[in-house]
Amino acid sequence: MFLVFTDYNFIFSKTFSHLNCSIGLDVQDGVITERCYGCGRCLPVCPYDKIREVTYVRDAATTADLLRRDDVDAMEIHTSGRQSAQFKELWCALGDSVENLKLIAVSLPNGGASTISSMNEMFSIMKPNLQCFNLWQLDGRPMSGDIGRGATKETIAFAIELAKAINRPPGFLQLAGGTNAHTIDGLRKKGLFQTTSIAVDSSNSADALIGGIAYGGYARKIVGRVLRSMQSEYGGAARIEDHPQHLLMALKEALALVGPVKCS
The missing domain is CATH 3.20.20 (TIM Barrel)
Known part of the structure; x- marks a missing residue:
């Protein structure tokens, strides 16, 4: 840890409060409080303005x-x-x-x-x-x-x-x-x-x-491209763990970025 x-x-x-999802999607709460560390990036990207800061x-x-x-x-x-x-x-x-x-x-x-x-x-x-x-x-x-x-x-x-x-x-x-x-x-x-x-x-x-x-925002951007591609194909509630081909693509992107550091 x-x-x-x-x-x-x-x-x-x-931290940010859990979402009581009322937008017609079969998904769990949108913010997992235990994993939130307060970066605030979710606030501007939620199209339904359902996330509240606490x-x-x-x-x-x-x-x-x-x-x-x-x-x-x-x-x-x-x-x-x-x-x-x-x-x-x-x-x-x-x-x-x-x-x-x-x-x-x-x-x-x-x-x-x-x-x-x-x-x-x-x-x-x-x-x-x-x-x-x-x-x-x-x-x-x-x-x-x-x-x-x-x-x-x-x-x-x-x-x-x-x-x-x-x-x-x-x-x-x-x-x-x-x-x-x-x-x-x-x-x-x-x-x-x-x-x-x-x-x-x-x-x-x-x-x-x-x-x-340390790759933070840049790493999120390159992996985010894979996530957006998956969501456009399978919907916004899709989990990458359920789509091995997209998970492999994301892993390849991540390994290409950190590999030169890890293997030196």
Whole structure:
């Protein structure tokens, strides 16, 4: 299981109410609350305006209890890269529950000259009870999903800046925000796509400058093409699990995207 804290308020998040479907379709509720992490993308695309936003508070103590169940492997904390006091508040509230994790990811945008100092400050907060791998997710162009070659320039520039910084804290670097099919080529041209050897302290590893690439909006776009094709043929309530040919098409699209990263 992968737990995500969305937005920078950490213990505050959003969910959306279930749909009481009244549009004549034989489908279950449109939003599965347990799987919703508050991205909000469903709101503008529902043609019937049936989805309602509900704000709730995810108590840090409740989250700590979830982590102590020992069936959560990783946690991602989205930050603005500026407000370390809130980060410390969350981290201290989670207490020793984070010791059950295998990976902790901290997402941050490019804060310019203050980026490295912010990373070091957050790492110093985590270090006393950090007993697993840590990863810095570099949001070069947050939530873009653009497909053009130029869209990935910002995230690659962010990666170059962090890779050459000798005083950055330990942790793998992962690109996000603006990543697409052109990202790997851009990294290779800059000599950053080298993942054949990985050291625990990745800040000192010449062979692990970039530890991964996160494909969010772009991945949804390419897989979404398959879903739309299936729905146009079988109706909007069709499930891809019931149509193996479309499921295979979606898997091929996904593997073509992540394969070069996984197999390197």
